[in-house]
Amino acid sequence: xxxxxxxxxxxxxxxTLKLLADAxxxxxxxxxxxxxxxxxxxxxxxxxGEAGVGKTEIAKVLSSTLGxxxxxxxxxxxxxxGSAVYEWNYAAQMIAxxxxxxxxxxxxxxxxxxxxxxxxxxKRPLLQALEPDPSGAPILLIDxxxxxxxxFEAFLLEVLADFQVTIPELGTIKAEHPPIVVITSNRTRxxxxxxxxRCLYHWVGYPTxxxxxxxxxxxxxGVGKKLSEQVVGFVQALRKLDLFKxxxxxxxxxxxxxxxxxxxxxxxxxxxxxxxxxxxxxQDDIARLEGGKVKELLDQMQTELRAAE
Amino acid sequence: xxxxxxxxxxxxxxxxxxxxxAGIPLGPRSVLDALAAVMAAGVGTKEDFYWTLHAVFxxxxxxxxxxxxxxKIFFRxxxxxxxxxxxxxxxxxxxxxxxxxxxxxxxxLDALFQGAEKIEREKEEVELDxxxxxxxxxxxxRKDFAR
Numbered sequence: 001x002x003x004x005x006x007x008x009x010x011x012x013x014x015x016t017l018k019l020l021a022d023a024x025x026x027x028x029x030x031x032x033x034x035x036x037x038x039x040x041x042x043x044x045x046x047x048x049g050e051a052g053v054g055k056t057e058i059a060k061v062l063s064s065t066l067g068x069x070x071x072x073x074x075x076x077x078x079x080x081x082g083s084a085v086y087e088w089n090y091a092a093q094m095i096a097x098x099x100x101x102x103x104x105x106x107x108x109x110x111x112x113x114x115x116x117x118x119x120x121x122x123k124r125p126l127l128q129a130l131e132p133d134p135s136g137a138p139i140l141l142i143d144x145x146x147x148x149x150x151x152f153e154a155f156l157l158e159v160l161a162d163f164q165v166t167i168p169e170l171g172t173i174k175a176e177h178p179p180i181v182v183i184t185s186n187r188t189r190x191x192x193x194x195x196x197x198r199c200l201y202h203w204v205g206y207p208t209x210x211x212x213x214x215x216x217x218x219x220x221x222g223v224g225k226k227l228s229e230q231v232v233g234f235v236q237a238l239r240k241l242d243l244f245k246x247x248x249x250x251x252x253x254x255x256x257x258x259x260x261x262x263x264x265x266x267x268x269x270x271x272x273x274x275x276x277x278x279x280x281x282x283q284d285d286i287a288r289l290e291g292g293k294v295k296e297l298l299d300q301m302q303t304e305l306r307a308a309e
Numbered sequence: 310x311x312x313x314x315x316x317x318x319x320x321x322x323x324x325x326x327x328x329x330x331a332g333i334p335l336g337p338r339s340v341l342d343a344l345a346a347v348m349a350a351g352v353g354t355k356e357d358f359y360w361t362l363h364a365v366f367x368x369x370x371x372x373x374x375x376x377x378x379x380x381k382i383f384f385r386x387x388x389x390x391x392x393x394x395x396x397x398x399x400x401x402x403x404x405x406x407x408x409x410x411x412x413x414x415x416x417x418l419d420a421l422f423q424g425a426e427k428i429e430r431e432k433e434e435v436e437l438d439x440x441x442x443x444x445x446x447x448x449x450x451r452k453d454f455a456r
Contacts, residue, residue, distance in 0.1 A: 041345060201367055
């Protein structure tokens with residue numbers, strides 16, 4: 001066993017919180033509760049929330065702290081069983097058949113049997129997740145499920161119910177130890193209730209100012225006290241505007257990193273306008289902050305920070 | 310906790326019924342899940358108890374608000390579970406209570422969901438409106454067709 005050996009699932013909510021904190025993931029107690037329960041009860045975790053609030057990160061943190069393999073299934077429109085579960089390696093099968101024929105093998109039953117063996121099976125993430133792993137049941141991250149089609153969702157429901165997949169030519173493959181499933185959704189559409197019922201649901205929201213400040217200081221070590229306060233204050237103020245896409249935690253971190261690279265000590269309007277592209281990804285949103293708006297927000301934030309002191 | 314499991318189960322069941330009345334669709338399975346979850350987490354603090362039930366009962370972000378209201382009203386004024394159980398127990402004892410039960414639980418629900426029911430009622434009104442518009446349109450369409 002290596003240093004990365006499988007660790008047991010945390011034994012309490014406090015232990016879960018600590019586990020996450022050790023991996024530099026500062027979570028609210030509510031999230032730790034859901035994770036703890038999901039691990040303890042062996043239920044999938046369903047995380048929903050805006051983009052960039054750290055949903056995917058949770059699966060990565062679980063994988064690294066528990067020492068499990070991370071298997072990721074990125075969903076997209078048109079995702080089908082062939083790319084999600086398994087596929088036969090058609091080209092290799094053809095070659096094998098030709099080779100067998102060239103060798104004078106004419107027993108078609110035998111050729112068929114050979115060709116539909118595990119050697120020609122391409123295992124996609126869902127099937128990989130059902131296989132035994134020496135380091136314990138893997139973490140299966142099903143990312144952005146809202147982007148897949150409903151047909152795939154229905155199929156997934158079946159897999160999550162029994163943790164087994166049937167391949168007609170090979171038989172049923174059932175997981176000895178079900179994987180730890182983390183499903184994320186950006187909520188571009190509503191996921192069906194039947195699937196959610198199987199899971200423990202949690203909405204990952206934007207962090208509070210104090211929590212976000214802790215996150216920035218933990219993740220961007222070089223950032224100064226004053227700058228980090230102002231960065232967080234400004235981002236929090238931005239989220240109150242009715243933007244097309246509010247900046248997530250990921251953007252806050254990028255921005256804090258960028259500014260500290262630029263040796264900024266405090267925010268000034270010109271620099272904010274220049275670096276706004278790190279925070280806002282849509283031209284309309286950036287346009288809204290043109291003119292005196294940035295300065296206005298900065299002044300407002302400064303008064304609030306002073307009031308808080 | 311010297312809590313007999315039965316009482317906890319009953320309270321969770323009642324809470325689930327209250328949530329259902331408030332408009333959160335819950336199957337019987339979620340009650341079992343909730344009980345399992347509370348057993349797994351062990352009821353330490355009110356916050357943990359809150360989020361444990363939240364994890365099982367809330368499946369949509371909008372339902373969080375309803376859950377929050379319901380939880381606060383349901384577990385208000387009751388020192389903690391023990392007291393809650395004491396308050397709930399008259400409804401639970403033996404056969405004679407059976408006749409009272411629907412009435413009593415209705416009363417609990419009424420007390421619980423003043424706010425939530427308003428939301429429900431609003432929802433119903435919206436639905437009614439929609440129905441009227443459709444029928445209006447249907448009438449018009451039929452008239453046009455006749456001419």
